[in-house]
Amino acid sequence: MKVTLNRINDNFHFELKNERGHLVNVDSRPEFGGNDMGPSPMELILMGVAGCSAIDMISILKKQRQEITSFKAEVEGERIQVGEAKPFKNIYVVFYLEGDIKEDKAAKAAQLSFEKYCSVSKTLEPTATVHYKVVLNGKKLES
Template sequence: MKINFKRLNNDYHFETVNERGDIVHMDNKSEPNPQGASPMELVLMGIAGCSGIDIVMILKKQQLEMTNFQMEVEGMRVDGEIPNVFRKIHLKIYIDGDIPANKAKRAVDLSLEKYCSVAKMLEKTAEITTEVILNGAMVPA
């Protein structure tokens, strides 16, 4: 796996390109008009994408189709800490469809405990918690 990274202006706007040509813009979030996500926002996007792919794949393998899948990810850091890594990450996962609650919860747990490489890296510094909302109702932990 390899990416190219280049500066696009005289400040902090960067462009990353992977080997397939997919482009992601990055910027310093403290700039007045940032032109991309911050690196730490990309980390949260990474755990969402990694676990989202796992969850969908696990449910598809069980021939369970979703009508909607969304996630909110919140990362908490300690002000003033250097480096300022995430200490807590909370994933709120919304699933709609004819899916048993235990299977939805199990797919989420399998992703974060076994398959999601991003979560496995982040759990070394951050407590990762989840909420699963299935068809508008909270699935018990």
């Protein structure tokens, strides 16, 4: 797996490309000298957690023949100061699922994603704790 980075302007706007040619723009907010032309690298980490776990959960639920009519996630990161850096300490994920899905299967899919399959959250495990909740058809499930 490999990505390349190309600087776009005189500040912090970069274009990143993977080996398959997919592009992502990255930038910094104006208060940090950027032009806000894309998500920050730390926001991309949160997006990675959301995307990775969503792929896991949908894959698991499809194999169990659960009918998903809507799938959304919200991910929020809590950072701490460590020297000059501010890594994530806690990441909070809320999944919103709708459809003909059994509660136990939705809860188990989320558990399996974070405990077994999601490479992004597994990469973050040494420094950040990922907390998650599942809301199925408007009802918060017990985790």
